[in-house]
Amino acid sequence: MDLNLLPILLAVAEEHNFRAAADRLGVTRSAISQGIRRLEDRLGVALVVRTTRSVRLTEAGERLFDSLAGPMAEIATALDEVAGDGKPRGLLRIAATSIAERFLSGRLIASFIEENPGVALDVMVSDEEFDIVAAGFDAGVRLGEVIEQDMIAVPLGGEQREVAVAAPAYLAAHGTPLHPRDLVHHRCIGWRRALNVAPHRWEFEENGLPFDVQVEPQLSTNDLRLMLRTALSGGGITFAPLDTLRPHIDTGELVPLLESFLPPFPGFFLYFPQRRNMAPKLRALIAHVRREGV
Numbered sequence: 183m184d185l186n187l188l189p190i191l192l193a194v195a196e197e198h199n200f201r202a203a204a205d206r207l208g209v210t211r212s213a214i215s216q217g218i219r220r221l222e223d224r225l226g227v228a229l230v231v232r233t234t235r236s237v238r239l240t241e242a243g244e245r246l247f248d249s250l251a252g253p254m255a256e257i258a259t260a261l262d263e264v265a266g267d268g269k270p271r272g273l274l275r276i277a278a279t280s281i282a283e284r285f286l287s288g289r290l291i292a293s294f295i296e297e298n299p300g301v302a303l304d305v306m307v308s309d310e311e312f313d314i315v316a317a318g319f320d321a322g323v324r325l326g327e328v329i330e331q332d333m334i335a336v337p338l339g340g341e342q343r344e345v346a347v348a349a350p351a352y353l354a355a356h357g358t359p360l361h362p363r364d365l366v367h368h369r370c371i372g373w374r375r376a377l378n379v380a381p382h383r384w385e386f387e388e389n390g391l392p393f394d395v396q397v398e399p400q401l402s403t404n405d406l407r408l409m410l411r412t413a414l415s416g417g418g419i420t421f422a423p424l425d426t427l428r429p430h431i432d433t434g435e436l437v438p439l440l441e442s443f444l445p446p447f448p449g450f451f452l453y454f455p456q457r458r459n460m461a462p463k464l465r466a467l468i469a470h471v472r473r474e475g476v
Contacts, residue, residue, distance in 0.1 A: 184220070191229060194237055195239055227240075230243055270300055277305075277314050278306070279325070281422065281426065282338070284338060284450070291303060297466075301463045314453075334455070335453040336451060337448075337449065339425070341447065343423070343445070344422060345427060345441065346440050348420070349413060349415070350437055352416040352418060360440075362395045366397070370400060371401045371420035382421070386440065410426070452471050
C-alpha cells in the first residue's frame, strides 16, 4: 500500500472539504480526490461520502481515522524533533472556547509567538465539545469540568468567577435584583454553546450551598460579543466570566449584581493528550502558560 495516501485521508477528515485538504497539503483538488479513490480501491470499502458542499467519513472511514490520528501525530512529532534539533517549530493547532478570555485576549499569544518565531499558531474558537485528538488539534483550552479524564490539564489563569451585570439605564428602568430568585422578573440575556444545547445555567451559592435559577432568557446566543453589546445597550441582565466583563465594570458601563451569591470556580485549563514524544512546540506552549498564564 502507498502510505502517502494516509495523510490525504487525515486532511480530508479534519477539513471536511477536498479543496481545504488540498490547500493544507499543497496539492491539487484532483490529487486529493484521486488519492482517496485509490485508498478506497485498495481497501475495498468506501471511506468518505461526498456532497456538493462537504465531505464526511463513512463508518469505515471513521474507524480508520481514529486508528491513524494518534500514530501519525507521533510520527510528525518525531520528525519535527529530528529536523529541528529539538527547537520549537511547525504548526501548533489549538481549540479554545470563546469564553477563555485570558487566553484569547492576545497578550499570552503575542508573547508566545514573539519567543517562538519558528512556531505558527492556528487557534480555532469553538464552544462545541469534541475530541481534539481526532480533530487534529495539539491542545485545547476549556473549563476544567468538561475536559476528558485521560487528558493532562495545566491551569490557565487561576480561579474564575461568573458575574451578573446590567447597564445603569436598565437598572434605572427595571430595578436591581437583590436575590438570584428575583431574576425571573427581569429581562435576561443568556449564552448557549450550541443550537441543540440548553442555555447555560446561572449558578449561585448561598450559605455554602450551591443552587441555580431557572432563568428564561429573552435573548439566547452563542456569541459572547452579542451578549455584551446587548447588555451595554440596556437590553437586560447577562451572566459571563468576570475577565470578559471587567473592562466595562471598571468604566461604569456595566454594574455587577448579586456578588455575594457568586463564588469562584477552578477556571480554564490548557489540556492535551499524554504522548511519549511531546513536540517541542507544544512543550514550549505549556512552559509559557505555566510562566505567563496567571
